Amino acid sequence: MVTSPEFRESERAHRPVKRALAAGIVTSTAALALGTTLRLATGHLDMRYVRPRDFASPMDLGLRLLALGILVLALTPALRILVLIVVWARARDWRFVLVAVLVAATLGASIALGAT
Amino acid sequence: MLGVPLVAALALLGIVAGTLGALLGIGGGVLLVPALVLLFGVAPHAAVAASLVGVVATSTATGTVHVGSGVANMRLGMALEIATTIGGMTGAFLASHFSPAVLAGAFGGLLAVVAFLLGRGRDPEHDGRPKGGASERPSVSGWEAHGALAGAYYDARSQRLVHYRARRVPLGALVSLLAGIVSGLLGVGGGFLKVPAMSLAMGIPIRVAAATSNFMIGVTALASLVIYLQRGFVDPPLVGPLVLGITVGSFAGVRIGARVAPRALRLVMAAVLALVAVEMIVKAAHGHFA
Numbered sequence: 001m002v003t004s005p006e007f008r009e010s011e012r013a014h015r016p017v018k019r020a021l022a023a024g025i026v027t028s029t030a031a032l033a034l035g036t037t038l039r040l041a042t043g044h045l046d047m048r049y050v051r052p053r054d055f056a057s058p059m060d061l062g063l064r065l066l067a068l069g070i071l072v073l074a075l076t077p078a079l080r081i082l083v084l085i086v087v088w089a090r091a092r093d094w095r096f097v098l099v100a101v102l103v104a105a106t107l108g109a110s111i112a113l114g115a116t
Numbered sequence: 117m118l119g120v121p122l123v124a125a126l127a128l129l130g131i132v133a134g135t136l137g138a139l140l141g142i143g144g145g146v147l148l149v150p151a152l153v154l155l156f157g158v159a160p161h162a163a164v165a166a167s168l169v170g171v172v173a174t175s176t177a178t179g180t181v182h183v184g185s186g187v188a189n190m191r192l193g194m195a196l197e198i199a200t201t202i203g204g205m206t207g208a209f210l211a212s213h214f215s216p217a218v219l220a221g222a223f224g225g226l227l228a229v230v231a232f233l234l235g236r237g238r239d240p241e242h243d244g245r246p247k248g249g250a251s252e253r254p255s256v257s258g259w260e261a262h263g264a265l266a267g268a269y270y271d272a273r274s275q276r277l278v279h280y281r282a283r284r285v286p287l288g289a290l291v292s293l294l295a296g297i298v299s300g301l302l303g304v305g306g307g308f309l310k311v312p313a314m315s316l317a318m319g320i321p322i323r324v325a326a327a328t329s330n331f332m333i334g335v336t337a338l339a340s341l342v343i344y345l346q347r348g349f350v351d352p353p354l355v356g357p358l359v360l361g362i363t364v365g366s367f368a369g370v371r372i373g374a375r376v377a378p379r380a381l382r383l384v385m386a387a388v389l390a391l392v393a394v395e396m397i398v399k400a401a402h403g404h405f406a
Contacts (some may be wrong), residue, residue: 021180029363052346065206066353103197106198
């Protein structure tokens with residue numbers, strides 16, 4: 001039974017982060033499992049590299065689900081950062097809101113540089 | 117060509133890597149990259165990219181447990197992630213300019229030193245001073261301080277509340293930067309540098325360090341993964357079954373880890389680091405990192 005205020009506050013703060021992570025892993029796992037199964041079932045056995053811009057190109061449904069699952073999984077840590085910005089802003093912990101914003105900005109720079 | 121035997125083999129590799137990663141606070145990439153290259157004949161850059169996806173999966177899966185229990189210190193992890201994301205981005209760009217053999221050999225030497233220090237280190241929480249509500253077992257196991265790099269966690273084995281505060285943060289950030297560069301270069305999570313840095317240099321209890329490292333490595337890997345992804349090194353048919361296995365192994369590793377004593381965790385980590393160090397030095401000397 002929780003009686004310490006610190007534990008209760010921590011549990012409240014951690015809950016949305018845990019939900020974001022769980023949503024990401026469940027969604028991506030489902031897409032990866034379905035995509036792998038479809039590819040095996042339909043005889044699409046080729047290995048193929050996929051870039052984000054390839055989503056606009058024709059590809060079998062299994063490959064598209066696999067690529068989507070990877071994309072969702074990759075974006076889950078970024079979602080976690082956004083959730084923490086909101087959580088810490090609500091708690092008025094502005095020092096760590098700034099820290100989280102800096103991390104998000106660095107990831108944004110990485111995405112932008114990777115596209116060059 | 118993809119087939120049921122290959123899918124099963126990749127999934128099994130993922131289970132082993134995920135269990136090891138969740139148990140030791142590392143992403144399992146130290147096992148994945150050489151296994152994919154040597155056993156499955158995957159091209160090195162594709163193996164690194166696949167491993168980075170696996171690291172994100174491990175971090176996300178274990179995060180649903182460690183974050184919920186309060187043992188992972190999110191403020192500490194986020195602060196160090198400033199350095200690791202810069203490092204990860206740098207490492208991914210450097211991947212095409214530096215010889216992997218040279219870097220692997222140099223980091224192998226560093227890992228050997230860290231393994232030695234970790235194996236001889238003491239746990240900061242064993243100071244014999246019980247604090248707080250140790251007589252009541254909370255539904256969460258830890259909390260982190262507001263606006264500071266500090267916190268506490270309930271050690272179920274000793275039934276004591278263990279308080280901690282981060283020391284020598286600049287040193288921890290420097291090692292995190294190096295860990296990020298290694299992550300981007302070699303496709304590992306960098307946890308094998310972050311955990312000793314937090315435990316030895318910053319005075320963080322090993323259980324908190326391992327949980328926080330697992331929390332961090334997802335963002336670290338993402339910083340370099342986005343570059344590999346945009347440059348076409350991710351093979352979804354290869355990555356899919358691998359990540360499914362990693363997810364299963366990660367949850368299994370978390371369950372096992374809750375029953376292991378901190379000293380045992382530290383010693384296992386030291387042994388893993390020593391093995392990885394030997395592997396990297398030997399293979400670098402034989403030109404395996406082409």
